[in-house]
Amino acid sequence: MTGLELRGIGKAFGQTTVLHKVDLAVRPGEFLALLGPSGCGKSTLMRIVAGIEAPDHGQVLIGGSELTQAHPAARNVAMVFQNYALYPHLTAAQNIAVPLAMRRLSAWQRMPLLGGLLPGARAIRRAIAQDVARVAEPLGLAHLLARKPAQLSGGQRQRVALARAVVRDPSVFLLDEPLSNLDAALRSSTRREIVEIHRRTGAATLYVTHDQAEALTMADRVAVMLAGRILQCGTPREVYEQPADIRVARFLGDPAINLLQAEAGEDGMVRLEGRTTGLRTRQRGPLTLGLRPEALQVAAQGWPARVEAREYLGEAQLLHTRIGPQPIILRVPPGLAEAPLLHLCFDPREALLFGADGARVPALEVQHA
Numbered sequence: 001m002t003g004l005e006l007r008g009i010g011k012a013f014g015q016t017t018v019l020h021k022v023d024l025a026v027r028p029g030e031f032l033a034l035l036g037p038s039g040c041g042k043s044t045l046m047r048i049v050a051g052i053e054a055p056d057h058g059q060v061l062i063g064g065s066e067l068t069q070a071h072p073a074a075r076n077v078a079m080v081f082q083n084y085a086l087y088p089h090l091t092a093a094q095n096i097a098v099p100l101a102m103r104r105l106s107a108w109q110r111m112p113l114l115g116g117l118l119p120g121a122r123a124i125r126r127a128i129a130q131d132v133a134r135v136a137e138p139l140g141l142a143h144l145l146a147r148k149p150a151q152l153s154g155g156q157r158q159r160v161a162l163a164r165a166v167v168r169d170p171s172v173f174l175l176d177e178p179l180s181n182l183d184a185a186l187r188s189s190t191r192r193e194i195v196e197i198h199r200r201t202g203a204a205t206l207y208v209t210h211d212q213a214e215a216l217t218m219a220d221r222v223a224v225m226l227a228g229r230i231l232q233c234g235t236p237r238e239v240y241e242q243p244a245d246i247r248v249a250r251f252l253g254d255p256a257i258n259l260l261q262a263e264a265g266e267d268g269m270v271r272l273e274g275r276t277t278g279l280r281t282r283q284r285g286p287l288t289l290g291l292r293p294e295a296l297q298v299a300a301q302g303w304p305a306r307v308e309a310r311e312y313l314g315e316a317q318l319l320h321t322r323i324g325p326q327p328i329i330l331r332v333p334p335g336l337a338e339a340p341l342l343h344l345c346f347d348p349r350e351a352l353l354f355g356a357d358g359a360r361v362p363a364l365e366v367q368h369a
């Protein structure tokens with residue numbers, strides 16, 4: 001099985017550096033999501049892996065071989081784009097067959113009428129049709145193969161694009177925001193299909209998205225990228241629960257993590273709005289305390305909080321509150337905490353501390369506040 005490795009990839013367009021020495025490894029058989037906001041350099045990195053763009057620095061290794069300068073066709077990498085990139089004049093079956101026809105038929109054999117008469121062409125075309133049928137079936141495309149892209153829905157087109165990538169039997173899959181043109185219901189079913197394709201093929205997969213729900217639900221590991229740098233790469237739980245950097249903490253989670261001004265005293269005990277939190281650290285002075293909305297609870301005692309707004313979400317409600325001057329959002333069951341004044345508490349094991357430079361500060365010990 002083949003893995004993908006990027007070493008020190010740098011890229012600038014004119015004066016603007018888009019990628020800063022990016023190191024990233026997708027292990028054989030792994031599904032890795034590259035998650036970051038629009039414009040952070042995700043697509044540029046994908047194009048470099050596919051060989052459509054050349055890096056200024058660094059190396060691309062596929063299956064251990066250095067292929068930084070290799071032609072896209074020599075990499076055995078299949079790429080699926082957001083906009084499907086199907087040929088409008090070809091049927092679904094013909095679109096799926098394109099990479100096989102390019103690989104197995106000569107230029108003469110590919111000619112529409114004459115090609116079919118040339119020796120060997122018919123047998124090759126029959127084998128191609130069998131391969132197309134084999135990938136179309138599990139993707140639910142068997143009955144749509146004769147249609148042209150204009151006669152297909154967005155989700156069906158995206159499945160044709162996926163089938164065209166799968167049929168090549170690539171060693172590495174690159175998927176660039178493949179679900180962003182689909183509506184919510186279709187996104188969730190296509191998400192499962194992509195995970196299933198990955199499970200079946202076992203090919204190393206690099207999946208670019210700006211959608212954290214996609215990254216967290218689908219991937220074995222998530223690489224969080226901001227402004228051309230990978231800030232952290234870990235399992236979905238690691239990046240969400242143990243962010244190494246305040247920017248990662250802020251980027252993951254909806255609603256966003258509460259970031260509160262706190263203070264470590266001479267004894268290292270961390271205080272928030274005059275009350276001790278149960279956290280102790282080696283640092284002294286101002287710190288940022290990160291609390292996810294679901295880490296906070298309404299309690300009989302704790303930090304006094306004024307409720308300023310409520311958002312009913314069905315299965316939960318969001319309370320927009322303030323402790324002292326600091327805004328804080330918590331997610332609680334609906335129907336709870338009707339009063340305008342509440343007390344909040346949290347389990348210090350779920351609290352995160354960050355220093356002035358944004359790096360995570362370890363808590364030495366925690367006592368329940």
Ligand SMILES: Nc1ncnc2c1ncn2[C@@H]1O[C@H](COP(=O)(O)OP(=O)(O)OP(=O)(O)O)[C@@H](O)[C@H]1O
Pocket residue numbers: 013018036037038039040041042043044045210
């Ligand atoms: N060919 C180019 N010439 C100049 N600038 C470019 C070029 N391609 C991309 N850029 C710039 O590089 C930055 C990164 O672009 P890229 O497409 O890699 O981001 P992205 O994270 O994929 O964003 P999106 O999610 O919006 O596609 C952007 O600021 C973009 O404007």
